[in-house]
Amino acid sequence: MQTDESQVKWQPLLRREEIVATLRGPFLPNCMKIIKNIGREFSGYNILESGKRLLDRKPLQCSLYVTDRCNLDCGYCTEYDNSRPHPSLDDLKKWIRKIRELGTMRIALVGGEPLVHPDIVEIVRYCRELGFATSLTTNGFLLTRKLVAQLEDAGLQVMQISVDRMTPSPITKKSFKTILPKIDYFRDSKISLHITGVICADTLPESRAVLETGLSRGIPTEVRLVHADPLHRFRVDRGPREELERFIDSMIERKRRGEKIHTSEAILNYQRSLLRGERVEWTCVAGYKLFFVSAQGKFWICSMVHTDKHIMDVTLDDLYANYRKKSCQEGCGVYCAVSASLLVEKPVQVLGKEIVSRAKRVPSIFRRPLTADADKATHTAMANPDGTREMNGSTKSSPSADDRVTLRERI
Numbered sequence: 522m523q524t525d526e527s528q529v530k531w532q533p534l535l536r537r538e539e540i541v542a543t544l545r546g547p548f549l550p551n552c553m554k555i556i557k558n559i560g561r562e563f564s565g566y567n568i569l570e571s572g573k574r575l576l577d578r579k580p581l582q583c584s585l586y587v588t589d590r591c592n593l594d595c596g597y598c599t600e601y602d603n604s605r606p607h608p609s610l611d612d613l614k615k616w617i618r619k620i621r622e623l624g625t626m627r628i629a630l631v632g633g634e635p636l637v638h639p640d641i642v643e644i645v646r647y648c649r650e651l652g653f654a655t656s657l658t659t660n661g662f663l664l665t666r667k668l669v670a671q672l673e674d675a676g677l678q679v680m681q682i683s684v685d686r687m688t689p690s691p692i693t694k695k696s697f698k699t700i701l702p703k704i705d706y707f708r709d710s711k712i713s714l715h716i717t718g719v720i721c722a723d724t725l726p727e728s729r730a731v732l733e734t735g736l737s738r739g740i741p742t743e744v745r746l747v748h749a750d751p752l753h754r755f756r757v758d759r760g761p762r763e764e765l766e767r768f769i770d771s772m773i774e775r776k777r778r779g780e781k782i783h784t785s786e787a788i789l790n791y792q793r794s795l796l797r798g799e800r801v802e803w804t805c806v807a808g809y810k811l812f813f814v815s816a817q818g819k820f821w822i823c824s825m826v827h828t829d830k831h832i833m834d835v836t837l838d839d840l841y842a843n844y845r846k847k848s849c850q851e852g853c854g855v856y857c858a859v860s861a862s863l864l865v866e867k868p869v870q871v872l873g874k875e876i877v878s879r880a881k882r883v884p885s886i887f888r889r890p891l892t893a894d895a896d897k898a899t900h901t902a903m904a905n906p907d908g909t910r911e912m913n914g915s916t917k918s919s920p921s922a923d924d925r926v927t928l929r930e931r932i
């Protein structure tokens with residue numbers, strides 16, 4: 522029997538009502554979440570922005586000490602001084618304008634402890650008004666839900682909270698015991714949070730747990746070797762070399778697996794070379810592509826090398842004159858400067874590895890929002906640190922030796 526084509530009823534894959542129901546239901550929100558998550562994986566790196574600064578002679582980043590004062594007294598730190606008053610908001614604004622006029626794209630607000638400055642929200646707002654990509658590094662002790670909301674409203678994009686241990690010690694009080702309850706303030710916040718810890722003999726026994734605690738909550742986390750003071754003295758015991766090396770090696774491995782280790786493989790390799798006493802070939806771009814401004818408005822090459830020149834007197838030629846190998850390069854522990862220098866020297870290699878590492882997280886980004894109640898699980902993991910490690914897709918899909926770390930024992 523011949524089939525009359527006009528009689529065949531076309532069957533759509535989805536009926537109209539089903540399409541409408543899907544669009545009204547979880548489909549669109551899930552797409553939005555996936556796009557947001559992919560954006561987050563690549564945010565903070567600002568590839569296009571950094572790219573521009575790789576081609577011209579202008580600076581990429583300035584670290585501005587908004588105060589020398591601090592509410593803590595970490596045993597390894599030489600960057601605070603409570604005998605000095607806060608700089609005024611007017612002075613800070615003047616210096617921030619000048620830093621922007623030099624063409625600087627990113628500003629990192631540091632200290633001392635930036636949150637002890639009474640005008641910190643206004644400082645952030647001003648940086649954003651001038652168009653800076655703006656980050657802030659804090660010990661987190663003064664963070665409240667209200668302050669996080671105010672900083673977000675002011676436009677803060679990135680916050681680094683420093684956490685060295687699970688519990689406080691005489692060397693450092695910066696521990697998850699204080700910070701963990703505050704992590705929830707960042708749920709649904711536009712501020713991109715990451716954790717950074719210092720490794721020394723005092724913190725090393727807990728460094729793995731610090732790393733694990735951050736990563737298991739989906740927070741990009743980094744722990745890095747303690748560095749010397751400007752006179753090349755270590756103020757604390759650095760810890761046993763072999764153990765430190767094994768730990769750095771394990772981070773390199775995890776980074777390659779795509780876990781959220783918040784530093785480049787180049788910097789991890791650099792730290793391993795430091796431990797082995799191996800020579801690394803690089804040219805320091807501190808004072809040129811990145812520089813520091815003290816809480817007195819002085820232009821500093823980096824946190825360790827200071828000048829008496831005022832930032833208001835600095836020209837682009839002054840900056841370019843600092844593009845040279847420096848006598849202090851050997852053993853340098855100013856990792857942000859080493860990182861920028863390696864990026865300028867080998868952009869394709871450094872960026873390429875970072876992009877590959879972040880791209881490895883993309884499949885878990887697709888899984889996350891499509892899993893029923895994924896957000897609820899995330900929230901539970903934050904609120905219940907002893908719960909299962911649901912937040913970090915990559916950790917879950919590739920268990921490691923670090924899985925042995927149990928938070929219940931530690932906190």
Ligand SMILES: C[S@@+](CC[C@H](N)C(=O)[O-])C[C@H]1O[C@@H](n2cnc3c(N)ncnc32)[C@H](O)[C@@H]1O
Binds near residue numbers: 633717
């Ligand atoms: C000087 S602090 C200022 C911001 C804030 N008070 C804090 O602790 O995060 C900036 C960063 O430098 C780190 N730091 C200070 N002294 C260090 C050292 N000797 N070696 C490695 N990191 C150090 C701190 O842990 C912190 O992450």
Ligand code: SF4
Binds near residue numbers: 592594599660
């Ligand atoms: S909290 Fe920051 S500035 Fe204060 S002593 Fe510790 S590392 Fe230094």
Ligand code: SF4
Binds near residue numbers: 822847854855
């Ligand atoms: S080599 Fe290190 S210590 Fe010396 S200027 Fe560069 S960043 Fe600073």
